[in-house]
Amino acid sequence: MKNILVLNYEFPPLGWWQANANYYIFKEFSKNKNFSFTLITSSSDKYFEEVFFDNIKIYYLDIWKKWQNLHNQSIKNLLINAYKTYKLSKQLLKEKKYDSIMCWSYPAIVIWYIFKKIYWLDYITLLRWSDVPFYEKKWKNLDRFIFKYFAPIFWKNSKYVIANSQDLKKLALNISPNQEIKIITNWVDLEEFNKEKNKSKNIFNIIFVWRLTERKGIKELLQAYNIFSNNKNDVRLNIVWNWELFESSKQFMMKNNLSEKIIFHWLKKHNEIVNIYNSSDIYILPSSNEGMSNTLLEALASSLPVIITNVGWTKELFDKNGWIIEIWNSHDIVEKLDLAYDLWLNWELENLWKKSFEIVSSMSWENKAKDFIKYFKN
Numbered sequence: 001m002k003n004i005l006v007l008n009y010e011f012p013p014l015g016w017w018q019a020n021a022n023y024y025i026f027k028e029f030s031k032n033k034n035f036s037f038t039l040i041t042s043s044s045d046k047y048f049e050e051v052f053f054d055n056i057k058i059y060y061l062d063i064w065k066k067w068q069n070l071h072n073q074s075i076k077n078l079l080i081n082a083y084k085t086y087k088l089s090k091q092l093l094k095e096k097k098y099d100s101i102m103c104w105s106y107p108a109i110v111i112w113y114i115f116k117k118i119y120w121l122d123y124i125t126l127l128r129w130s131d132v133p134f135y136e137k138k139w140k141n142l143d144r145f146i147f148k149y150f151a152p153i154f155w156k157n158s159k160y161v162i163a164n165s166q167d168l169k170k171l172a173l174n175i176s177p178n179q180e181i182k183i184i185t186n187w188v189d190l191e192e193f194n195k196e197k198n199k200s201k202n203i204f205n206i207i208f209v210w211r212l213t214e215r216k217g218i219k220e221l222l223q224a225y226n227i228f229s230n231n232k233n234d235v236r237l238n239i240v241w242n243w244e245l246f247e248s249s250k251q252f253m254m255k256n257n258l259s260e261k262i263i264f265h266w267l268k269k270h271n272e273i274v275n276i277y278n279s280s281d282i283y284i285l286p287s288s289n290e291g292m293s294n295t296l297l298e299a300l301a302s303s304l305p306v307i308i309t310n311v312g313w314t315k316e317l318f319d320k321n322g323w324i325i326e327i328w329n330s331h332d333i334v335e336k337l338d339l340a341y342d343l344w345l346n347w348e349l350e351n352l353w354k355k356s357f358e359i360v361s362s363m364s365w366e367n368k369a370k371d372f373i374k375y376f377k378n
Helices: 017-029 075-095 108-119 137-156 166-175 218-228 246-255 270-278 294-301 312-317 330-345 349-360 365-377
Strands: 002-007 035-043 048-053 056-062 100-104 124-127 160-163 204-212 235-244 262-264 282-285 306-309 322-325
Touching (some): 002 075, 002 108, 002 365, 017 048, 017 365, 035 075, 056 075, 108 137, 124 166, 137 166, 204 218, 204 330, 218 246, 218 330, 294 306, 294 312, 294 349
Parallel strands (some): 035 056, 124 160, 204 235, 306 322
């Protein structure tokens, strides 16, 4: 049996999409009894240990969250995680021999870069989103003055570097042109999301699921929806949101008398989001930059037509199963929403359902777990 150590600072209930990915991939890893996994992650309130499955043990480190703001980890939280992960990893290395180390994002790769220099143990680096410099605008100063220089060093010392999209790989190669980068795309639970539809026949439901940030185009979406919904009483915009621009979004809604036409669902547990997808008619993501969006994958698995921008990896998830919109263009959003609404009125929107599901039909967690296992074997 091979022993694998995994470092990832988020696992449910702490975190959101990265935590979700961590949870599902470990469920699949549990089926392979030729491997034993140890995960070091973060807790929402206190330190504890859990036998997740017979071949998986999880250490939850207390990073002083106390059930506060579980879906946004501050620099302080990350530094606490880094320090405690370093100490625990050092202890575990004395107790057991590990055959491979898998690092999800920062601070994991920093810790294991140090360990490689001390113990000469190989590690695998996963590139997911903002761990690639210049992916996320809010980290632009850190990326410009720090990570732009250090990230290539961490990657160069990895046994493998694995990105979750072709576009993210291209972004990484901009600062480290000679780096070899593998790709294992994101995944989705096809059984969980491919459920029977439960849509209202009288309401045209639009769904937006993600962070309320400028990069996700929430301002343009609200401006467009204000125009689109004018004189329409049979439309609803469902927003499953995550911090940041909530207050300004709420103020816009109140100012434009949209409280009856916009529903803020707050953050939902993953199984609750399934019901919102299945009650919707179309998914929208007017983002200016994407890796491989988990929410887009879930919408496709839920057989929803989409309105998306042609950026990053989203173009790989589009095949005439909806509409492409321009970045930062609220007028284009209005036009595409009108087209979708007209199809809905004439009972023709359902023709796009099958196309959406076909795109993700092979992107199951099971297949992606097998892809990772190949790298553990080498």
